[in-house]
Amino acid sequence: MKSLKFLFVGIFFGIIMYKAQLVSWFRIYEMFRFESFHMYGVIGSAVGLGIILIQLVKRSKMKSIEGNTIEIAPKDKGFARYILGGTIFGLGWALAGTCPGPMYVLAGTGAFSILIVIAGAMLGTFVYGLIMRKLPH
Amino acid sequence: MEYIFEPWPWYVAGPLIALILFILTYFGKNFGMSSNLRTVCTIGGAGKFSSFFNFDWKSQKWNLIVVLGAIIGGFIASQFLTNDTHIDLNPATVEALEKMNFKHPGSSYIPAELYGFEAVFSFKGFAILIVGGFLVGFGSRYAGGCTSGHAISGLSNLQLPSLIAVIGFFIGGLIMTHLILPLLF
Numbered sequence: 001m002k003s004l005k006f007l008f009v010g011i012f013f014g015i016i017m018y019k020a021q022l023v024s025w026f027r028i029y030e031m032f033r034f035e036s037f038h039m040y041g042v043i044g045s046a047v048g049l050g051i052i053l054i055q056l057v058k059r060s061k062m063k064s065i066e067g068n069t070i071e072i073a074p075k076d077k078g079f080a081r082y083i084l085g086g087t088i089f090g091l092g093w094a095l096a097g098t099c100p101g102p103m104y105v106l107a108g109t110g111a112f113s114i115l116i117v118i119a120g121a122m123l124g125t126f127v128y129g130l131i132m133r134k135l136p137h
Numbered sequence: 138m139e140y141i142f143e144p145w146p147w148y149v150a151g152p153l154i155a156l157i158l159f160i161l162t163y164f165g166k167n168f169g170m171s172s173n174l175r176t177v178c179t180i181g182g183a184g185k186f187s188s189f190f191n192f193d194w195k196s197q198k199w200n201l202i203v204v205l206g207a208i209i210g211g212f213i214a215s216q217f218l219t220n221d222t223h224i225d226l227n228p229a230t231v232e233a234l235e236k237m238n239f240k241h242p243g244s245s246y247i248p249a250e251l252y253g254f255e256a257v258f259s260f261k262g263f264a265i266l267i268v269g270g271f272l273v274g275f276g277s278r279y280a281g282g283c284t285s286g287h288a289i290s291g292l293s294n295l296q297l298p299s300l301i302a303v304i305g306f307f308i309g310g311l312i313m314t315h316l317i318l319p320l321l322f
Contacts, residue, residue: 013207018211083304089283097251101283
């Protein structure tokens, strides 16, 4: 079944996030105080290896599992949306101590109060859709 | 084998996350965990209110399955792969948290002061969770990505917009951590 591979990727992702404590409010707080290398090590080594792997994919014109040449879309050009959206996201990330991925992982651990955060995130997404035309991008 | 039950170090977690990026890329998809919020809004009928939610959500079903996997992964890791949820925080961090009246910082993954029963059922506590989530949801859609989409995928693809987004993440995070949290707690 085609969907199963995505389920396994998700499970793998969830396990990593939990075992490396990336879902911990305390770790995010510690990160923004620059009092530990851990989070920077994770992101830094992920990006370091990620750059190499993506270059490999692009230069070898690697084909996806479906047989098409993999095309990695560049991000839309802009500035305001990234700096403003990013800052708003960062405020929430530090307040709730979680970003979307970890929210789902925490839900799986039975931390039911995270459902309130998830509901807030959906509301925030919805409101963005409502007012996006009025915002600088 | 016992190391699996310990906290995983950064040099294990980081490369494994890069592997996830690679695997999803190989599957012809992208590694991002915030667009599913938009997908769910679309499924819920938000398209009636904004064209932002008028798109073929079925093309994003794969991402919802990844989310389901993440939930299951959290369950598996917490139930079967972890014996001790204590976090080895920097003592300076612990001290700062104790000054904000956090009891037992690091004794669990998430603080009772935000996620515990009493917090959730207080106006302030509930508001913090909703507002925190709102900022994450709004900010990630506005920026077109979150930590996975920008900090990991975007930077791995050497995208300047992602670097700007990550700088934004840090501006927001630092403001919240150093200026606002001390006022709230």
